Amino acid sequence: MSSYFPIPPTINLEELSLKIAGSTTFLNIPNNRLKNRIFSKGYNQVIYLGLYSLEKYNWSLIKVFKTSPYEFAQVERKDFECESNQMLVLVPQKTNNFPKSPKKLPKPDSLRIDKSPVAERCSLNFSFKNSVTSYQGEYPFEMALLKNSSFFSFDALKQSSFKDEVLNFVIYMNININSDVRDEANINVFNPSDIFLKRKFVAKRNSFTIHRIQEENNGSQINSVYFYTSEDCSFIPITLTLNLKTNQLSAEHTHPPSEFFYGLNKIDGGRLLKKTWL
Amino acid sequence: MKNLLKRYLPQESIKFLSYLKNWNHKIYSFRDDINFETNFSDFFIWSNDCSKIEFVAENLRGLIIGKKIEVTHNFVFFNEQGQFITSQKYQTCNFFEKIVLDSPLENPKSKYFSFIHFVDSKTSLNDIFDNIGLNKLNDICEQNRGYTIYYPGENKYSAAVVHGNFGGISKNFLRRVKTNFRKHIYTPIYKFEGRENYDLVFNNPTKTNLVIKIIYNDSDKIINLNIPSLGTKYFSLSNYSGSISFESKLAICRALIFRNPAPNFKGTFDVFHS
Structure with missing residues (x-):
């Protein structure tokens, strides 16, 4: 490939x-x-x-x-x-x-x-x-090449922040071969324990969308893992963290949902997860 | 011809013929024992010089049905020689849990060794698939990939994270990764810098001894590592600029690379799969 x-x-x-x-x-x-x-x-x-x-x-x-x-x-x-x-x-x-x-x-x-x-x-x-x-x-x-696709990911790789010592970002990467494809797609953000409280933000196709994790990361929910979904578009999500005291950086992508499964039909497993959360 | 074979041959025969087609490039041995009750765990690396290591574990049962289900996350550690050291258990019902792992050795001698992760629960995946009417979804099992977070110094908020990469080890220690007759050469697309230090860490998820040749592509230097089954070995690299290749009988041989490894208080630490 x-x-x-x-x-x-x-x-x-x-x-x-x-x-x-x-x-x-x-x-x-x-x-x-x-x-x-x-x-x-x-x-x-x-x-x-x-x-x-x-x-x-x-x-x-x-x-x-x-x-x-x-x-x-x-x-x-x-x-x-x-x-x-x-x-x-x-x-x-x-x-x-x-x-x-x-x-x-x-x-x-x-x-x-x-x-x-x-x-x-x-x-x-x-x-x-x-x-x-x-x-x-x-x-x-x-x-x-994808025209219609969807997306399911999570921010469990973010690091605990303390007095703004750590900055956490998720970078949503989307490429389409067609230069005309550059419209916006909604990404839903929610705590999986309370799926009815969804927020949305906009990501762009054929672009990098940089989402700073801060508003989800306050008060008692400081370490809650939030889910990110889109019914319109797929992305490769990269979690990037920076510790401002040590300058330590960390970047890693999360696995797509099909990677939670092994076997010839692992794509079906991934679809099952998307069906639950999208 | 291909269509005729597909039409008249039993499914198992088709799978076997398909396996034979590129048999020298196969990562896993041929198996027909994949079902909801088995699992594949990546083979993760423990770094003893880190001040703390966390593991991001997923609760697949909860994720499938969208409700919290109590599960036990199990971690089994093997020393450098591949012998069992200890195991740890953590109960949770969260969809994802960031678990602080205890140091498995009180008097550590080895810098790096390895562990697997698997999940137990009263609610089996079989029951879940039955309940949602997907019991026909066969040839699939749970894959425990996870993410390891390494803290290289004393700062409680300064760390680097890496995803699970490769392993195929089940909860009953079945090792599915195979060695091939012909050797492969794997080259990470990474430029090693002479001013930095690196630890290249390899573990052996196969049933047999594994020999890995580390080849300096910009000099004549070659290093050999001999790793017992379930064991872990590393090589420290410094004062070298350029690319490195790994030659072995694995279909794909990747190291976990620690750049400026722990202990590191300068913020120059990094970890990534090659």
């Missing part, structure tokens, strides 16, 4: 006049492969990365990176003129033949060279002062 590699957003900490910066690291090597047989050729594929930004009417190619085998490409959002949550995405291809202003993002090439199990990934990084946090992530091509 081929993937897009998004460039994480910049998170503006307005009260501190500081920023958490996003970057992406790519390495030109299939991340899983069979060990070569004797006399077989080594890996020698050049990979081009087309960096696209979502502009007013289309995707726009803003730079092409050429990577030789075992070569890294480091792409930092701050090096480009863009909004902090504007979608910037790397498209890996084996030839340098990227359209300049397409309405649809080109399909990413797969880096696989055999049938080894693999999710094609890069490092998604956030940095603040001298701290960096990374996770191996991607946005699967099939997910960027």
